[in-house]
Amino acid sequence: MKKSITIYDIANESNVSPSTVSRVLTGNERVKPETKRKVLEVIEKYNFRPNSLARSLLYKQSKMIGIILPDINHPFFSMLVQKMEAKALELGYTTFLCNSMNDPENESTYLQTLLDKQVDGILFLGGRINEVDSNEIYVAEMNNTMEQVPVVFVNGRMDNVNAHIVKTDESAGMYEIIDLLWNFKHRKIAFLGGLKGVSSRKIKLEAFHDAMTRHSLEINDDWILDGDFDIESGEELAKQLLYMKDCPTAIVCVNDFVAIGVIRTLQQFDIRIPDDISVIGFDDIYLAKYFPPGITSVTQNYNQLGAKAVETLVELINGKRPEKEWTIPTKLVVRGSSKMVQNDKSVDN
Amino acid sequence: MKKSITIYDIANESNVSPSTVSRVLTGNERVKPETKRKVLEVIEKYNFRPNSLARSLLYKQSKMIGIILPDINHPFFSMLVQKMEAKALELGYTTFLCNSMNDPENESTYLQTLLDKQVDGILFLGGRINEVDSNEIYVAEMNNTMEQVPVVFVNGRMDNVNAHIVKTDESAGMYEIIDLLWNFKHRKIAFLGGLKGVSSRKIKLEAFHDAMTRHSLEINDDWILDGDFDIESGEELAKQLLYMKDCPTAIVCVNDFVAIGVIRTLQQFDIRIPDDISVIGFDDIYLAKYFPPGITSVTQNYNQLGAKAVETLVELINGKRPEKEWTIPTKLVVRGSSKMVQNDKSVDN
DNA sequence: TTGTAGGCGTTATCAA
DNA sequence: TTGATAACGCCTACAA
Numbered sequence: 001m002k003k004s005i006t007i008y009d010i011a012n013e014s015n016v017s018p019s020t021v022s023r024v025l026t027g028n029e030r031v032k033p034e035t036k037r038k039v040l041e042v043i044e045k046y047n048f049r050p051n052s053l054a055r056s057l058l059y060k061q062s063k064m065i066g067i068i069l070p071d072i073n074h075p076f077f078s079m080l081v082q083k084m085e086a087k088a089l090e091l092g093y094t095t096f097l098c099n100s101m102n103d104p105e106n107e108s109t110y111l112q113t114l115l116d117k118q119v120d121g122i123l124f125l126g127g128r129i130n131e132v133d134s135n136e137i138y139v140a141e142m143n144n145t146m147e148q149v150p151v152v153f154v155n156g157r158m159d160n161v162n163a164h165i166v167k168t169d170e171s172a173g174m175y176e177i178i179d180l181l182w183n184f185k186h187r188k189i190a191f192l193g194g195l196k197g198v199s200s201r202k203i204k205l206e207a208f209h210d211a212m213t214r215h216s217l218e219i220n221d222d223w224i225l226d227g228d229f230d231i232e233s234g235e236e237l238a239k240q241l242l243y244m245k246d247c248p249t250a251i252v253c254v255n256d257f258v259a260i261g262v263i264r265t266l267q268q269f270d271i272r273i274p275d276d277i278s279v280i281g282f283d284d285i286y287l288a289k290y291f292p293p294g295i296t297s298v299t300q301n302y303n304q305l306g307a308k309a310v311e312t313l314v315e316l317i318n319g320k321r322p323e324k325e326w327t328i329p330t331k332l333v334v335r336g337s338s339k340m341v342q343n344d345k346s347v348d349n
Numbered sequence: 350m351k352k353s354i355t356i357y358d359i360a361n362e363s364n365v366s367p368s369t370v371s372r373v374l375t376g377n378e379r380v381k382p383e384t385k386r387k388v389l390e391v392i393e394k395y396n397f398r399p400n401s402l403a404r405s406l407l408y409k410q411s412k413m414i415g416i417i418l419p420d421i422n423h424p425f426f427s428m429l430v431q432k433m434e435a436k437a438l439e440l441g442y443t444t445f446l447c448n449s450m451n452d453p454e455n456e457s458t459y460l461q462t463l464l465d466k467q468v469d470g471i472l473f474l475g476g477r478i479n480e481v482d483s484n485e486i487y488v489a490e491m492n493n494t495m496e497q498v499p500v501v502f503v504n505g506r507m508d509n510v511n512a513h514i515v516k517t518d519e520s521a522g523m524y525e526i527i528d529l530l531w532n533f534k535h536r537k538i539a540f541l542g543g544l545k546g547v548s549s550r551k552i553k554l555e556a557f558h559d560a561m562t563r564h565s566l567e568i569n570d571d572w573i574l575d576g577d578f579d580i581e582s583g584e585e586l587a588k589q590l591l592y593m594k595d596c597p598t599a600i601v602c603v604n605d606f607v608a609i610g611v612i613r614t615l616q617q618f619d620i621r622i623p624d625d626i627s628v629i630g631f632d633d634i635y636l637a638k639y640f641p642p643g644i645t646s647v648t649q650n651y652n653q654l655g656a657k658a659v660e661t662l663v664e665l666i667n668g669k670r671p672e673k674e675w676t677i678p679t680k681l682v683v684r685g686s687s688k689m690v691q692n693d694k695s696v697d698n
Numbered sequence: 699t700t701g702t703a704g705g706c707g708t709t710a711t712c713a714a
Numbered sequence: 715t716t717g718a719t720a721a722c723g724c725c726t727a728c729a730a
Contacts, residue, residue: 004409004497006723017701022725029726032699047493052465053411054723057402057706060353064466073427073635082422085448094462097446099434113443116401117413144396148353231639260639267641286422287636290580290609292616355707366717371709378710381715403707406722701730706723714717 005046014042025050056118065093065313066114070102070126075285076255076300077125080154083306084123091314093120100127104138111145121150121313124163129156132197150316154309156199164316165325166309170200170282173298173330174207177252177280180296180332182215185341186250186278190223192237193258201226201254204282208252223248227258234261242269249277249341256281256288259295263337278338293336304328354395363391374399405467414442414662415463419451419475424634425604425649426474429503432655433472440663442469449476453487460494470499470662473512478505481546499665503658505548513665514674515658519549519631520556522647522679523601526629527560529645529681530599534690535627539572539597541586542607550575550603553631557601572597576607583610591618598626598690605630605637608644612686627687642685653677 007021014021016035023029024039031039042048056062065088069077085095096119098110107127114122122145128138142161145151155167181189191208194201205224212219225240227233234253238261241247253259259281263273273279273293281288284299305328315322356370363370365384372378373388380388391397405411414437418426434444445468447459456476463471471494477487491510494500504516530538540557543550554573561568574589576582583602587610590596602608608630612622622628622642630637633648654677664671 004723007725008723018723019702019725020700023700026725030699035699049461049465050725051406051467051723053402053406053467054706055725057400057406057708057723058725060706062402071431072421073424073431075422075424078422078427082420082448082450085446086450094466095446097434097444099431101431101435112398116398117443118400118402264639264641287609290613291640292613353707356709357707367707368709368717368719369715372716375709379715384715399709400707403722404709406706406724407708407710409722699730702728704727705725708722709720711720712718714715 004051005048007048007050010039010042010046010048013046014039061120061317062118063093064096064117064119065310066096066098066110066117066119066122068098068100068107068110068114068122068124068127070100072097072099075287076283079285079302080125080300080306083302084310087307087310088314091310093310093314102127104128104135108138108141111141115145115148119149121152121317123152123154123309123313124156125154126156129153129158129163130199131158132199132202134158134160150313152309152313152316154305164312164322166305166312166328167325168300168305168328169330170203170298171207171210173282173300173332174204174252175211176330176332177282177298178208178211178215178217180334180338181250181252181278181280182217184250184278184339186248187217187341188220188223188246188248188250189217190220190225190241190248190251192223192225192241192251192253192262193227193229193233194254195228196226198229204254220246220248222246229255229257231257231261231264234258234263235265236261238262238265242266247277250280250338251277252280254282256283256285256291256295256297259297259337260287260291263291263295274337274339275342280338284333288333289335296335296338297333298330299333300330301328353400354397356397356399359388359391359395359397362395363388409467410469410666411467412442413445413466413468414659415445415447415459415466415468415471417447417449417456417459417463417471417473417476419449421446421448424636425632428634428651429474429649429655432651433659436656436659437663440659442659442663451476453477453484457487457490460490464494464497468498469666470501472501472503472658472662473505474503475505478502478507479548480507481548481551483507483509499662501658501662501665503654513661513671515654515661515677516675517649517654517677518679519552519647520559522631522649522681523553523556524560525679525681526601526631526647527557527564527566529683529687530601530627530629531564531566533599533627533688535597535599536566536690537569537572537595537597537599538566539569539574539590539600541572541574541590541600541602541611542576542578542582543603544577545575547578553603569595569597571595578604578606580606580610580613583607583612584614585610587611587614591615596626599629599687600626601629603631605632605634605644605646608646608686609636609640612640612644622686623688624691629687633682637682638684645684645687646682647679648682649679650677
């Protein structure tokens with residue numbers, strides 16, 4: 001099928017040596033303009049391009065960055081990955097995407113595959129670096145990986161793994177949310193969703209506690225429910241909430257998907273959003289703006305987050321010493337799902 | 350940083366020759382159990398793994414598949430890509446993702462990059478293979494690419510490019526939609542969205558015409574509006590529709606995003622979905638199920654589509670002769686956004 | 699300015 | 715059963 005053509009072929013046809021062709025290709029050394037022209041002609045003619053595998057072998061760098069993530073089908077990751085790819089390209093790297101599908105074994109396999117393929121560095125998102133308690137084996141594996149190639153964690157960390165970290169300020173985002181709700185006179189606030197033991201829930205929940213306490217707001221533990229990160233979970237948890245005698249006036253969700261589920265379920269029970277209950281999401285996915293009544297959410301500044309992660313990794317690759325940990329600010333986006341509490345109204349069921 | 354360790358190191362430490370180490374690694378030839386054990390021990394000790402670049406160079410195959418697509422951030426593609434990756438992995442290949450961001454220049458660059466990286470085959474989605482009129486330069490480029498490596502088009506084609514094609518039966522999907530609407534007694538049907546000159550619009554629109562004619566339904570050209578494939582476009586087009594004296598009772602959208610936009614706008618104008626107007630989408634993205642009132646849509650059978658595309662490509666790589674063109678059936682999913690026309694109701698404005 | 703030779707890490711062939 | 719050698723495609727000293 002593919003009679004792949006090499007510098008030797010080009011050299012033959014141009015009546016020069018392979019090294020001269022190579023020189024023309026790299027431009028690192030000078031070649032007589034005339035021979036150069038001749039060689040370029042032949043290169044053009046055959047549409048020749050050097051085998052980057054052979055080059056990588058020689059240079060000991062592949063100009064590839066590996067990205068391990070749980071699931072590209074989640075808008076948070078697909079958005080982030082898109083930004084990362086763009087930044088990597090800008091810096092002369094291509095990216096190698098690996099969906100672990102949240103299976104730690106897949107993560108291990110991919111980690112190994114990426115090393116085999118000689119990527120110059122790895123960006124790790126979600127999965128094991130998002131577990132509150134890190135599994136010893138995975139810690140060992142990560143550390144072993146990091147001996148071979150630089151690794152940057154995005155929005156996560158692992159105990160006993162001294163990786164560089166780039167993350168969004170999820171805590172600050174949560175403070176903003178509670179501040180908003182406080183200003184909107186909400187005093188009865190719930191926190192819904194997220195898997196127990198997953199740090200993106202834990203971080204937000206801790207900030208939730210802090211912020212509530214700071215405003216001297218009482219925390220009702222019945223209103224703090226864990227589940228998962230998807231729409232179904234939001235629906236499920238909202239129902240649980242509705243069975244309770246006392247209901248909150250505002251619900252903070254671990255992400256926008258949960259918020260969507262919550263909103264759907266509440267509406268099915270004829271509870272109006274935001275008139276009866278305010279609902280807040282997190283991540284500001286594309287749909288947050290469009291899902292009626294528009295979801296108040298916290299944007300993770302995908303562009304900055306992705307770019308900084310890639311930049312940090314590339315600096316490490318180049319032997320520089322970037323910040324060990326870098327935090328990207330978040331920003332609250334207020335939309336229709338939240339509003340000021342109306343004194344003349346109350347929710348009972 | 351990375352004092353990369355080679356079979357020579359392993360050979361030295363095990364007091365055998367590099368070739369023996371290689372034999373242990375590949376398992377292609379027999380080695381004395383005792384030496385094998387010894388070598389494996391050292392391999393284990395250093396956590397050694399062979400450099401796959403070097404292997405690829407020798408084998409002239411990288412076990413990598415390139416995927417070029419417009420934008421991973423669109424649920425249609427992210428879902429599809431996820432399935433493709435899984436299937437590729439199953440067949441022993443890793444995937445190399447490239448977001449062209451709908452820029453033909455990026456497509457060209459990536460095509461070249463993938464060849465440079467010696468991928469064994471390329472899956473091409475969207476972009477230039479989705480243009481009704483193919484640009485000559487891109488045609489030439491595609492043909493040139495196909496001389497070097499097998500290429501499979503997914504849901505697209507190009508004039509004068511004789512590539513293998515795997516696609517969903519978008520026409521059949523549209524027939525199903527019109528049949529449904531017919532059974533629901535709709536007689537006034539609109540078609541909204543999609544860029545003119547993009548084939549995924551053209552195919553659906555042609556099927557729309559066919560199906561309408563088949564049912565002897567009159568087609569009102571004012572109700573056939575083009576725009577884009579996103580939510581904003583759906584909103585825009587719905588407004589245009591509302592300005593007209595006569596309004597359809599059902600709106601068929603080029604995809605779910607457009608449908609979401611249409612539904613939003615109609616609801617803002619106090620038009621009830623589906624009581625006043627039925628709205629149909631296409632693609633059955635994750636959110637179609639959850640966006641109130643639930644969007645009736647056509648699923649593209651992502652799993653089958655992705656798997657078949659990868660299988661076809663891998664067969665080509667292995668010198669087999671798969672079907673030149675393969676069509677995956679679609680399936681209509683009926684949800685809350687469509688219903689039977691109520692005779693006692695009419696929509697005027 | 700250009701050519702020769704050696705090496706990047708691996709595997710396959712051939713000989714021992 | 716094992717080792718030496720050449721080859722994959724490219725690049726860079728070094729020599730000419």
